[in-house]
Amino acid sequence: MERKQSSKYLFILVSFLLWFPHFIYVPILSPYMESIGGRYTFIGIVLSSYGLVQLLCRLPIGIFSDLMKFRKPFIILGMFASFLSCVIYLMTDHLWMILLARSLAGIAASSWVAFSVLYPTYYDDKEVHKAMGSISFVVVLAQFLGMSFSGYIVDEWGWKAPFVIGVVFSLIGLILSFFIKERKDAIAKEPLKIRDLVVVIKEPSLLRISILSILAHSIIFSTMFGFTSNYALGIGFSPSQLTWIVFAFMIPHAIATLFMGSVLVPRLGEWRSLKLAFLFTSLSTILIPFVGSKSMFLVVQGLNGFFLGLIFPLLLGLAIEKIAKDKRATAMGAYQALYATGIFVGPFFTGIFNSSFGIQAGFYFVGFLGLVATLLVVVWSRGKEKRYSSKEALWKKEQNRKMHG
Numbered sequence: 001m002e003r004k005q006s007s008k009y010l011f012i013l014v015s016f017l018l019w020f021p022h023f024i025y026v027p028i029l030s031p032y033m034e035s036i037g038g039r040y041t042f043i044g045i046v047l048s049s050y051g052l053v054q055l056l057c058r059l060p061i062g063i064f065s066d067l068m069k070f071r072k073p074f075i076i077l078g079m080f081a082s083f084l085s086c087v088i089y090l091m092t093d094h095l096w097m098i099l100l101a102r103s104l105a106g107i108a109a110s111s112w113v114a115f116s117v118l119y120p121t122y123y124d125d126k127e128v129h130k131a132m133g134s135i136s137f138v139v140v141l142a143q144f145l146g147m148s149f150s151g152y153i154v155d156e157w158g159w160k161a162p163f164v165i166g167v168v169f170s171l172i173g174l175i176l177s178f179f180i181k182e183r184k185d186a187i188a189k190e191p192l193k194i195r196d197l198v199v200v201i202k203e204p205s206l207l208r209i210s211i212l213s214i215l216a217h218s219i220i221f222s223t224m225f226g227f228t229s230n231y232a233l234g235i236g237f238s239p240s241q242l243t244w245i246v247f248a249f250m251i252p253h254a255i256a257t258l259f260m261g262s263v264l265v266p267r268l269g270e271w272r273s274l275k276l277a278f279l280f281t282s283l284s285t286i287l288i289p290f291v292g293s294k295s296m297f298l299v300v301q302g303l304n305g306f307f308l309g310l311i312f313p314l315l316l317g318l319a320i321e322k323i324a325k326d327k328r329a330t331a332m333g334a335y336q337a338l339y340a341t342g343i344f345v346g347p348f349f350t351g352i353f354n355s356s357f358g359i360q361a362g363f364y365f366v367g368f369l370g371l372v373a374t375l376l377v378v379v380w381s382r383g384k385e386k387r388y389s390s391k392e393a394l395w396k397k398e399q400n401r402k403m404h405g
Helices: 002-023 026-035 040-068 072-091 095-110 112-122 125-157 161-177 194-201 204-234 239-268 270-290 294-320 325-357 359-380 384-404
Strands: none
Touching: 002 072, 002 095, 002 112, 002 125, 002 161, 026 040, 026 095, 026 125, 026 204, 026 239, 040 072, 040 095, 040 112, 040 204, 040 325, 072 095, 072 112, 072 161, 095 112, 095 325, 112 125, 112 325, 125 161, 125 239, 125 294, 204 239, 204 270, 204 294, 204 325, 204 359, 239 270, 239 294, 270 294, 270 359, 294 325, 325 359
16 A cells, blocks of 8 residues: 555656646746747747647557557656757757747647556546546646746746756656556556547547537637736736736636535536536636736636636546546547647637737637537536436435434
């Protein structure tokens, strides 16, 4: 048991070190490229390259991971790509090399397929949602800590300072990844058939969840991980004050990942929770261009962060909930490859809207995507909410029993 716990803690640390080096520069990447001559359209291409590479790489990683019956080699590959990406950022300020570095970051992110399938093997089968909530919290923590200090670091030591930190932490993560433990009996050693791959990828529930995730990733990578910093600087924030925005967004975002599994889903069910989360995400995004004061901007970012924080772990758990254990990496690869479309398409078209009609237009576009997602949840959840009502009644009955003995 003690060895299992230490393996889990090491895995969590490596997971943190995969994401932290790349989120420490996210708030300043778009303004940095603008400062060295990048236009909104090119910035959009760089930001979207991160998603395009994931679209191309995540499913193959999932398939080969299932075929090999091992996840660890892909984790090591991801950590190496992460390290190389940060080195390129540090060594050059040429816009096309920055495009290459961001693409390598996309390869690193693609390895998350292996991470997110290996981690649940440290838990019992019935604790999948708990595992997904836990690993989602680690990602959010890495995002929060990385993004919180980037503006201050740039103000104190210049644009390149976050990349220096990224190189150091990604190197540590690369070294530690070699010590990750993977149980050889965690996956059945039956050969994976092409027929099984097709069945997994065509699973209707997986496709629906993937479409919703495409829209959710389009929103967050076009706003907080995209052009929100540019808009904030335009209404009077300084680079060091971008930390305020990160705090306002990421603290509610982190809280929501824990709140989702223990409070919201037991009371409302998965689909009702998704519907509310997408609706309020859409409304808070559309509000952004109407905000001119710093205090109100921070409030809107807090709302956006919280409701997006509800969405991602919900979708992650739903994506593999009905998939057989020995095919989960393929399912996760398909899911993550599909939602990477949003990481690509969202910033790409938002950059075009920003260049053509002004930066406010991009937020309207992204807010509209949130409304589309809300409508899809309403349509797809018909019948599911009725079936969930019996579970909800049982849960309430159990709570009453505990309260009244």
